[in-house]
Amino acid sequence: MTNWQALIREQIEKERAAATQLLQEWVREPSVQGEERSIQEKIAQRLHAMGMEVDLWVMGGEELLKHPYFVSPRSEFSGSPNVVGVWKGTGGGRSIILNGHVDVVPAGDPAQWSHDPFSGEIEEGKLYGRGSTDMKGGNLSSLLAIQVLQALGIRLKGDVIFQSVVEEESGGAGTLAAILRGYKADAALIPEPTNMKIFPKQQGSMWFRLTVKGRSAHGGTRYEGVSAIEKSMQVVTAISKLEKERNDRIVDPLYAKLPIPIPINLGVIEGGKWPSSVADLVKLEGRMGVAPGEKMEAAKREMEEALAALAHDDPWFAEHPVELEWFGARWVPGDVGEDHPLMEILQDQFLKVTGERAVVEASPWGTDGGLLTTLADTPAIIVGPGTTAVAHYPNESVELDEVFRCAEIFALTLMEWCGYETK
Numbered sequence: 001m002t003n004w005q006a007l008i009r010e011q012i013e014k015e016r017a018a019a020t021q022l023l024q025e026w027v028r029e030p031s032v033q034g035e036e037r038s039i040q041e042k043i044a045q046r047l048h049a050m051g052m053e054v055d056l057w058v059m060g061g062e063e064l065l066k067h068p069y070f071v072s073p074r075s076e077f078s079g080s081p082n083v084v085g086v087w088k089g090t091g092g093g094r095s096i097i098l099n100g101h102v103d104v105v106p107a108g109d110p111a112q113w114s115h116d117p118f119s120g121e122i123e124e125g126k127l128y129g130r131g132s133t134d135m136k137g138g139n140l141s142s143l144l145a146i147q148v149l150q151a152l153g154i155r156l157k158g159d160v161i162f163q164s165v166v167e168e169e170s171g172g173a174g175t176l177a178a179i180l181r182g183y184k185a186d187a188a189l190i191p192e193p194t195n196m197k198i199f200p201k202q203q204g205s206m207w208f209r210l211t212v213k214g215r216s217a218h219g220g221t222r223y224e225g226v227s228a229i230e231k232s233m234q235v236v237t238a239i240s241k242l243e244k245e246r247n248d249r250i251v252d253p254l255y256a257k258l259p260i261p262i263p264i265n266l267g268v269i270e271g272g273k274w275p276s277s278v279a280d281l282v283k284l285e286g287r288m289g290v291a292p293g294e295k296m297e298a299a300k301r302e303m304e305e306a307l308a309a310l311a312h313d314d315p316w317f318a319e320h321p322v323e324l325e326w327f328g329a330r331w332v333p334g335d336v337g338e339d340h341p342l343m344e345i346l347q348d349q350f351l352k353v354t355g356e357r358a359v360v361e362a363s364p365w366g367t368d369g370g371l372l373t374t375l376a377d378t379p380a381i382i383v384g385p386g387t388t389a390v391a392h393y394p395n396e397s398v399e400l401d402e403v404f405r406c407a408e409i410f411a412l413t414l415m416e417w418c419g420y421e422t423k
Helices: 004-027 037-049 132-151 173-180 219-224 228-248 296-308 315-319 341-354 369-375 400-418
Strands: 053-057 082-087 096-101 126-128 154-156 160-165 188-190 198-202 204-213 264-271 281-290 323-331 360-363 380-382 397-399 420-422
Touching (some): 004 037, 004 400, 037 053, 037 160, 096 173, 096 400, 198 341, 204 228, 228 281, 228 296, 296 323, 341 380
Parallel strands (some): 096 160, 096 188
Antiparallel strands (some): 053 082, 082 160, 204 323
16 A cells, blocks of 8 residues: 655655745745736746646736625735646546735835845744735745645546635735636635644634714813823723623634634724814724624624613713714634544644644634635634744745645645545
């Protein structure tokens, strides 16, 4: 009986140096929003060289831009094409999507980095650079899993759909466009940086803006005015109460290690124009977590009701209600049952490769998996190398050993999930 695990591990070692160089090339591409074309064209060329059916396109059109799940600060994407490569199966097996994004957040102040933010430098087994952990390292794991199976002459029965998308950092327009283009599968793996924990569930989130009104007056007679700053303190208290109520309802053991499973974070506060004037306007902006299985509209209603309830205790809010606006980024929650067959296969292969049982938790942040699960009927599980503790931070890095362990787990998982034949 062929020991495929040993052969896969041996093949990964053979390809490790070249794969590391490829990851360095990807990290050296500063693929911030609007500047992803170069890396996407290179990925398309590689997928074509691997014999895959390649689709490179610039998303757009009314179907996308007017879709209820479309979120982006822009509507023109000429510099940001999507790429999908399909490795066709021989037939009769289950299909799978390997989804990853190439857009990265800005590098920030270069002075806070030990190396150039897009250097791809390697030190002590870690590859450094913006996007290394979020999530080009995971993308390499997916690509290498396919490449290794091909090198060993393994033909999968089900299709493998490799997706290299844009706009994830802004809310998922790239994956939405791929769904609208017809790409769906029996399941999906998304190698976001989970420190190799398996996330079958993920919270969603929505950005909101609150406008709190007051009445201006001279600071020397501030009692003649109504301070929007003081009123905003009552709003903050109401938001905190709502957060507690929503989180008290969550009893899912996958959230047991998270002190606040679905936070409501207030990240921006602006108000007042002059130290000697009573502030007549305060703006608050934040992010509201949405639980797996919860409808986003239901979460919105709870926020609306909490703000409306302010008028019960303070007549000012009855005459001057807090204005609520939903704007900016939004991530759809996702929920895959722990008994899903891909979960069982994935955990089995994890144990084979690492000798340890995988940690299964719920994701504390959103990904494109919510769109795939909810809109494309493609249950998406999140697991990948790297950790969010360094994502979006200076000196972002990914452990190379973890990248290659993930590739081994993925290769074995593809064989079991899709079924396979050998030449």
